[in-house]
Amino acid sequence: MNASLSLRDRLARQVRDIPRSGIRDFFDIVSTMRDVISLSIGEPDFDTPWHVREYTVFALERGATHYTSNLGYLELRRALSRYVARQFGAEYNPETEILVTVGVSEALDLALRALLNPGDEVLYHEPCYVSYRALVLFAHGVPVAVETRAEDGFRLTRAMLEARVTPRTKVLLLNFPNNPTGAVMSRQDLEEIAAFVREHDLLVITDDIYAELTYDQPHTSIVSLPGMRDRTILLHGFSKAWAMTGFRLGYACAPAELTEAMMKIHQYTMLCASSLSQKAALEALSRPEQDVAEMVEEYRRRRNFIASALADLGLPCTRPLGAFYAFPNISRFGLSSKDFALRLLREEKVAAVPGTAFGECGEGFLRCAYATSMDKLKEAMERLARFVQRLERERR
Incomplete structure (x- = not known):
């Protein structure tokens, strides 16, 4: 083995030079903290429909393991x-x-x-x-x-x-x-x-x-x-x-x-x-229609709430027409997306993902997943409001 080459140098370039997922890196930080309201992971907060879970157990008992x-x-x-x-x-x-x-x-x-x-x-x-x-x-x-x-x-x-x-x-x-x-x-x-x-x-x-x-x-x-x-x-x-x-x-x-x-x-x-x-x-x-329709109605309710809450905070946000994410513009505070997200997490224990995780043009934005309960979403917006007010005082 050529001793002059490190193990990292021996990795395939297309793997070595790619950064880790910005979402997962942020999730790792969140996992070390307590009492965090997470708007960071794009995972529904609903449980899989009961009849699906029940059928899966039945299939397991019938030997569908091959x-x-x-x-x-x-x-x-x-x-x-x-x-x-x-x-x-x-x-x-x-x-x-x-x-x-x-x-x-x-x-x-x-x-x-x-x-x-x-x-x-x-x-x-x-x-x-x-x-x-x-x-x-x-x-x-x-x-x-x-x-x-x-x-x-x-x-x-x-x-x-x-x-x-x-x-x-x-x-x-x-x-x-x-x-x-x-x-x-x-x-x-x-x-x-x-x-x-x-x-x-x-x-x-x-x-x-x-x-x-x-x-x-x-x-x-x-x-x-x-x-x-x-x-x-x-x-x-x-x-x-x-x-x-x-x-x-x-x-x-x-x-x-x-x-x-x-x-x-x-x-x-x-x-x-x-x-x-x-x-x-x-x-x-x-x-499919019954299971999905119930979730969509709840997501619509949350979408309407978070869009209104972000507007009230003066954070421009294109109204989400699908999925379960809001992508507000936070550039007016003079912080990078990563710095904004890290301070929000540390100071108010709200986790959202820096826009740069989704490409360089995401700078100045923050991804907020509203795949969480309405109670948590309301609390998260209250914490975000306190954080925004603090940043505004710092800028004066």
Whole structure:
């Protein structure tokens, strides 16, 4: 062994040079403190619906503890095919075009590794979920961030994409409803994006994990638009709308050739998703409208409250139209997003995530997840009000 090289120097560059998740780093700090109200983790505070938990126990007692097909239980894939046709407006063959994965995160990793050759560029919009840039790099691709702006409602436009596309661009990665901004895209917005994709002959990966969680208009997926199904990989899962984060179950829907490519990577790495989680997902799909509708109504109530509370504090915030995040602008206090979040945590014991965790253009913003009880949300806003007043006194 060459003694002149440290172990760190021997790591793969695409792993060594990527920072840890800004969300998880912040969560580690929170875990060492007491009496903190956390608005930091994007996890529903609801328990998984009772009938899903009960069915999972029943499946365990019946011995559903063995490997499944690499693609997942066929019965589940058939149920997913029906649900996707109804919810997203696209039809998929359950035998060849649906792959059950360990959460949407694995599905995205598989999709990128199946598509990218070294040097291929991936357009994605920021602010965005923390893993997008990292996963592109892990797949030896080139991440190309497209900045969205608060004054546009954090929507993505064709003009923004045209300014960043190159002959090396291969994939467009979308996430609406968006984490961390709560932004959504209208059908008209997406039609312009779809025209851009077709003109430049791109493939699309659409992360629709928050599809059910919209408040003022139904979700439209780009996969439902003419000519888009056969150039799109649709990603979805059960973590958010069904409060099943710990089950770690997602799925990808794509043309058979793409599904086969993703399945091969999945086959050699993960093998299959948990059999019990697949059984739980099958039960969740037996009555999705009732389970999801109750949660959405509560999230809408919380959304309305936090939007009003932030406005009263003079913190500009684009009204969230989906997901369960508010993304207020805190730049007027002259603190970086990280310093603001750390002081809020230490002085008032409220945890929120610095906007820079979601890309450089998140500087000056703070992500507040309202996936917590209304009582805690009210207390958090009272503490935030005290903190804002303190900062204002310091500036005088």
